Amino acid sequence: NAGVTQTPKFQVLKTGQSMTLQCAQDMNHEYMSWYRQDPGMGLRLIHYSVGAGITDQGEVPNGYNVSRSTTEDFPLRLLSAAPSQTSVYFCASSTERSSGNTIYFGEGSWLTVV
């Protein structure tokens, strides 16, 4: 029962480099999203998707790109990493088909940009 799986767990990038954070879920959830968590802050929404082929911006989308080609996967791309993107990133998924609308989170990806 994998749930939401994020990779990598830790990553150090140099300013200007690009990379992709991977997120996969095995629960056939239609909704997936990415959040970032900075010190002293709660989680803030970066991008979200309500189904394959459909994505939209959240509160802090600048510098990030997403796509949703399958129900299972929702990668987050950093186009040109900046120190301000140093953060902990969480992927989440949920479905409207079950009662309670529980949102399942991955274990987080620690990203440092130097």
Added chain:
Amino acid sequence: AQTVTQSQPEMSVQEAETVTLSCTYDTSESDYYLFWYKQPPSRQMILVIRQEAYKQQNATENRFSVNFQKAAKSFSLKISDSQLGDAAMYFCAYRSWGGSEKLVFGKGTKLTVNP
């Protein structure tokens, strides 16, 4: 846009005692969900309790209960018989009814449990 405010950056409680964490929110919607999440040092996000706004009865999960005051837009979390394992960051979160997966979080309350 909805906002969530947690006015207590830090709280402490003695083991076996009761503590209440505060949360207020602002919304113009009538139907929505409210959540409390626990985040231990591992950073894992753990759902503690959930409340549907249309339900008048306050949600309860074992030692955790909420005081949901819809008119006052208040959603506090009460932890009874506090245990050392309850020490963590606690986040209050808001989600609109239906549609997307957009959660709006407060900034969190760090709970310390003293033996």
